[in-house]
Amino acid sequence: MCKEVNISILGHVDHGKSSLLAAISNSFSKVGIAPLVPYEQIDLAVIGGDEGLKLNRAQIKISGANKDFIVSDYPSHQDFVKSMIFAPTIDGILLVVSAADGPMPQTREHLGLARKVGVEKIAVLINKIDMVGKSLQEMVVNEVKQLLNDVGFKSSACPIIYGSALQARKCGCGKKECSNCGFLFDILNSFENYFALNGKVQEKETLLILNEFSDTPFGMVLGKGTFVSGKISKEDSLTILTKSTTKTVKVKGLEIDGEPKEEVYNKGQVSVYVEGVSAKDVEKGTPLYKNGLNNIKKSFNSLCYIFRKEEDGRIEPLPKESQLSVSIFGRLIEAKVELPKDRETLLPGDSSFAKVHLSKEFFLKKGFSFYLVEDGKNIGIGKIVEVGE
Ligand code: GDP
Numbered sequence: 001m002c003k004e005v006n007i008s009i010l011g012h013v014d015h016g017k018s019s020l021l022a023a024i025s026n027s028f029s030k031v032g033i034a035p036l037v038p039y040e041q042i043d044l045a046v047i048g049g050d051e052g053l054k055l056n057r058a059q060i061k062i063s064g065a066n067k068d069f070i071v072s073d074y075p076s077h078q079d080f081v082k083s084m085i086f087a088p089t090i091d092g093i094l095l096v097v098s099a100a101d102g103p104m105p106q107t108r109e110h111l112g113l114a115r116k117v118g119v120e121k122i123a124v125l126i127n128k129i130d131m132v133g134k135s136l137q138e139m140v141v142n143e144v145k146q147l148l149n150d151v152g153f154k155s156s157a158c159p160i161i162y163g164s165a166l167q168a169r170k171c172g173c174g175k176k177e178c179s180n181c182g183f184l185f186d187i188l189n190s191f192e193n194y195f196a197l198n199g200k201v202q203e204k205e206t207l208l209i210l211n212e213f214s215d216t217p218f219g220m221v222l223g224k225g226t227f228v229s230g231k232i233s234k235e236d237s238l239t240i241l242t243k244s245t246t247k248t249v250k251v252k253g254l255e256i257d258g259e260p261k262e263e264v265y266n267k268g269q270v271s272v273y274v275e276g277v278s279a280k281d282v283e284k285g286t287p288l289y290k291n292g293l294n295n296i297k298k299s300f301n302s303l304c305y306i307f308r309k310e311e312d313g314r315i316e317p318l319p320k321e322s323q324l325s326v327s328i329f330g331r332l333i334e335a336k337v338e339l340p341k342d343r344e345t346l347l348p349g350d351s352s353f354a355k356v357h358l359s360k361e362f363f364l365k366k367g368f369s370f371y372l373v374e375d376g377k378n379i380g381i382g383k384i385v386e387v388g389e
């Protein structure tokens with residue numbers, strides 16, 4: 001079972017996301033389960049990124065009873081959207097809604113996006129309860145529940161917590177029974193008992209993407225690449241997608257950092273000796289996978305985001321149909337990208353579904369992320385939401 005649980009904070013600007021993360025940090029540092037990071041630093045949100053994608057975010061790691069919770073706060077709409085589309089896993093969303101303002105139109109868009117990329121669990125903090133009375137708080141809760149149901153979440157299953165991030169941040173005593181800080185422990189409780197339970201089971205399907213090949217003296221090919229998921233043992237029979245077809249190969253040896261292994265299962269760099277293929281038949285970004293998997297396809301539906309000019313992206317909108325390339329696990333494949341019926345263009349900084357038709361087959365799976373590439377430059381990102389033919 002996965003030991004790290006990824007949680008993103010979502011909420012309209014000024015509803016208190018960064019204050020909440022600062023409060024969490026302040027209180028939980030007192031009990032030794034999180035580092036102390038001041039609000040100013042969280043509010044600033046330095047550039048970080050997943051697998052090469054630049055985005056602004058602040059992250060705090062909370063050491064829970066059995067798992068670590070990585071809680072991320074994004075300063076802008078674009079950063080949140082980018083993380084939703086490109087992050088390998090999002091186990092849950094902590095929605096912050098100001099009780100004084102209620103949910104905002106963009107919150108609906110964010111929740112809809114989260115739903116489309118497969119997020120299933122949401123906990124809600126009704127924040128700023130120091131500013132308004134009980135009856136107004138309840139009105140906001142009803143609005144939030146309606147919104148969650150509208151976009152396809154089951155609101156009855158979502159933990160709803162009430163608090164004031166500002167007061168908790170200022171107090172920071174870290175005591176469960178404190179009237180200012182206590183709700184932070186309810187939030188932690190929702191992490192432990194809601195987000196971490198029945199979370200996404202780690203991917204077990206065997207997939208290795210090989211990037212370098214050389215023929216060896218004993219009729220074997222040495223392939224070096226990145227382990228994506230699953231497990232490989234010596235003598236396993238696997239399938240390789242060559243330049244022209246699929247072939248069955250036999251694993252004759254495995255190495256990590258030059259050390260021979262009987263089996264490999266962790267993500268990372270792996271060398272593998274295989275029998276049954278020649279180095280000239282394979283190229284960078286070659287999938288090696290378990291026999292019988294039916295993942296070699298040419299088209300998929302995706303959720304895409306186009307980088308803005310400030311993100312070193314596009315200036316012009318993407319037209320209804322474009323000839324681009326996609327880069328999946330570093331493999332560059334020419335592709336036709338087609339927007340849905342109701343969209344004429346896709347503006348930089350905006351996201352949309354898009355059908356992708358590859359010029360060549362590849363190992364495709366729901367949830368895989370990719371870059372959209374134009375003239376050798378990354379102009380956007382996407383996530384596969386449904387594999388086609
Ligand atoms: P963000 O844009 O969602 O990250 O919001 P911030 O955490 O930066 O907070 C925006 C403003 O709301 C700041 O001035 C905070 O001090 C204030 N604020 C945040 N939480 C509360 C709260 O619980 N009560 C009150 N009264 N103000 C709050």
Ligand code: MG
Nearest residue numbers: 017018043075
């Ligand atoms: Mg903020």
